[in-house]
Amino acid sequence: MYRLVFTQVLSRLDAEAVHHLTIRLLRLLGMFPPLVRLLHRLLAPRAESLRVQAFGVHFASPFGLAAGFDKDAGCAEPLSALGFGYVEVGTITAHAQPGNPRPRLFRLPESRAIINRMGFNNAGAAAAAKRLRRVRHIPAVVGVNIGKTKVVPESEAVRDYVDSARRLAPLADYLVVNVSSPNTPGLRDLQAVDRLRPLLSAVKEAAGRTPLLVKIAPDLADEDVDAVAELAAELGLAGVIATNTTISREGVASTEAGGLSGRPLKARSLEVLRRLRQKAGDRLTLVSVGGVEDVDDVWERLLAGATLVQGYTGLIYEGPLWPSRINRQLARRLRRHGYGSVREIVGRTA
Numbered sequence: 255m256y257r258l259v260f261t262q263v264l265s266r267l268d269a270e271a272v273h274h275l276t277i278r279l280l281r282l283l284g285m286f287p288p289l290v291r292l293l294h295r296l297l298a299p300r301a302e303s304l305r306v307q308a309f310g311v312h313f314a315s316p317f318g319l320a321a322g323f324d325k326d327a328g329c330a331e332p333l334s335a336l337g338f339g340y341v342e343v344g345t346i347t348a349h350a351q352p353g354n355p356r357p358r359l360f361r362l363p364e365s366r367a368i369i370n371r372m373g374f375n376n377a378g379a380a381a382a383a384k385r386l387r388r389v390r391h392i393p394a395v396v397g398v399n400i401g402k403t404k405v406v407p408e409s410e411a412v413r414d415y416v417d418s419a420r421r422l423a424p425l426a427d428y429l430v431v432n433v434s435s436p437n438t439p440g441l442r443d444l445q446a447v448d449r450l451r452p453l454l455s456a457v458k459e460a461a462g463r464t465p466l467l468v469k470i471a472p473d474l475a476d477e478d479v480d481a482v483a484e485l486a487a488e489l490g491l492a493g494v495i496a497t498n499t500t501i502s503r504e505g506v507a508s509t510e511a512g513g514l515s516g517r518p519l520k521a522r523s524l525e526v527l528r529r530l531r532q533k534a535g536d537r538l539t540l541v542s543v544g545g546v547e548d549v550d551d552v553w554e555r556l557l558a559g560a561t562l563v564q565g566y567t568g569l570i571y572e573g574p575l576w577p578s579r580i581n582r583q584l585a586r587r588l589r590r591h592g593y594g595s596v597r598e599i600v601g602r603t604a
C-alpha cells in the first residue's frame with residue numbers, strides 16, 4: 255500500500271515538501287494524546303525478547319530512528335508510537351540556523367538511496383530544549399544529537415558544542431556528538447584524534463551523567479576508525495554510532511553534492527561496525543546505522559556486535575509501518591532460533 259502511494263504520489267512531489275508535511279502531520283498527531291496512546295498500543299514493540307539495556311537505558315527494541323528526521327525534536331513521541339525503540343532527534347546546534355539553500359534533498363529510488371545537503375537546518379538548542387521538556391504520554395527513549403553552528407569559527411567549536419550539551423543533556427536519554435556530517439564545512443576534520451580529544455572531554459564534562467556517544471563518518475580510513483574507537487573507550491564514552499552518510503558516489507548515478515544514505519552505504523557501514531567491534535570489543539556500546547532496510551540487515555548488525563541499530567532512509571521507502579514490521583519479524587526470528595533475548599545474539603559472529 256505505502257509503496258503504491260510512494261510511487262504514484264510522494265515520489266512526484268518535492269522531497270523536502272513531503273518531509274515537512276510529514277513532520278506537520280506527526281506534530282498534529284502529537285497534540286492528541288489518546289491517539290498517540292492508541293497508536294503506541296497497536297504498533298510499539300511488546301515482545302519481551304526485544305528488550306535491551308545499554309549504557310543504563312532500557313530500550314523496548316534495539317531498532318531506532320536515526321538523527322536527521324526529527325531535527326527540531328518536535329515529534330519524538332508520535333515517532334516512538336510507530337514502534338521505534340528510540341528516536342534520535344537533531345542534529346541540533348547551539349544557535350538556530352536555516353541550513354543550505356534548496357533544493358537540498360534528493361531521492362534516488364532506483365538505488366534505494368537519498369542524497370542530502372540539508373546543513374543542520376534547525377531552530378537551535380533553546381527551542382529544542384523547550385520541546386523536550388513537554389510532558390510525555392507514552393514511554394519514549396529520546397537521544398539528542400548535537401552539532402556545530404555553521405557561523406561559529408572552528409576555533410570556538412568546543413564552546414559551541416558545550417553550550418548545546420549543557421542545555422540538552424539533562425533532557426536526553428543519551429547525547430551524541432556529531433562530527434561526521436558532510437554538509438558543515440570543516441566539521442569532519444574534528445574527527446582527527448588530536449581535535450576530537452579536547453572536544454569529547456569537554457562535552458563529556460558538560461553532559462554530566464547523561465551517556466555520551468560519538469557519531470562517525472563511513473569515509474574515515476580504517477586506522478582512523480580504530481583511533482576514534484580507542485579514544486572513545488579511553489575517555490569513558492558510552493559508545494560509537496557508525497555511520498553517518500558518505501561522500502562516496504559508488505553505485506549511484508547522481509553527482510549531487512551532499513551525503514549519500516541508504517542501500518549504497520550498507521557494505522561500508524557494516525565494515526566499520528566490524529572494525530569497531532574488533533578494536534573496542536565490549537568496552538563501547540556500538541550503534542550501527544547505514545543502509546538498514548529490513549530484518550535481515552538488523553539481524554546481521556546485531557550479530558556483528560551492534561547492541562542498537564538505526565535507520566532513516568528505509569523509512570522513506572518503506573513507510574510508517576516499517577519499524578513495527580521489523581520488530582515483529584525480529585521477535586519471530588529470535589523465537590525460531592531458540593533465543594530468549596536479543597542480547598544473546600549481539601556479537602555472535604564478531
Ligand SMILES: Cc1cc2nc3c(=O)[nH]c(=O)nc-3n(C[C@H](O)[C@H](O)[C@H](O)COP(=O)(O)O)c2cc1C
Binds near residue numbers: 322325370372499
Ligand atoms: C535527509 C537526511 C538528513 C540527515 N540529517 C542528519 C543529521 O542532522 N544528523 C546526523 O547525525 N545524521 C543525519 N543523517 C544521517 C542519518 O542519521 C544516518 O546516519 C544515515 O542516513 C545512514 O542511515 P540510513 O542509510 O538508514 O539512512 C541524515 C540523513 C538523511 C537521509
